[in-house]
Amino acid sequence: MPENTELTLPASEGGVRIDKVITSGVFELDGGSWEVDNNVWVIGDERECIVIDAAHDAEAIRSVVGDRVVASILLTHGHNDHINAVEALQDLTGAESQLHPDDRMLWDEIIEEAPDHDLADGDRITVGDVTIEVLHTPGHAPGACCFYVADLGVLFSGDTLFNGGPGATGRSYSDFPTIIASISERLLALPEETVVLTGHGDPTTIGAEKPHRQEWIDRGH
DSSP: TTOOOOOOOOOOOOOOOOEEEEEEEEEEEEEEEEEEEEHHHHHHEEEEEEEEOOOHHHEEEEEHHTTTTTEEOOOOOHHHHHHTTTHHHHHHHHHEEEEEGGGHHHHHHHSSSOOOOOOOOOOOEETTTEEEEEEOSSSSSSTEEEEEETTEEEEEEEEEEETTEEOOOSSTOOOHHHHHHHHIIIISSSSSSOOEEEESSSOOOHHHHGGGGHHHHOOOO
């Protein structure tokens, strides 16, 4: 695993590994702005890879990619801090972008051209010898998606589930009951040993978060 990650994950038999780069910038929504650090994840083997979220700094992401082919840029949702380096990263790599269509209104606020492909629940995307399954998990944003890699026992959760609970739902296009339903029905049903690699902050596991569901509901958003 990359630096700044406390967990060590095995590579697949075919050499697929996960790398991480932390980028820094500004999240803007509803007229507010916040300084944020984002986790950008790169999954692939020595030949090709997929970037999960393109946040703030395309050059930093490219430094982790190296000379590999970027097969795709998968976006967990359309908030600007997760997509604001898409165009620059595409210029550097030629990769195509994929976003759930329910987040197009967020995308359209900062990017003129449409995403190259729409993500849909149940999509399966292969990189090397592993398969990434798309889980549509609305709540933080209508088109929020998580990416589950059963072959490696990991979930890329974006801003849907963090170490400590659900992502924020107090802003436009978000909804607390919806995110609770998404996490309860889609994520907490995964094996408890599944490692959750988040869009911000530290990793966690499904088993570590599952016992706290009622606490999240009680405290609300």
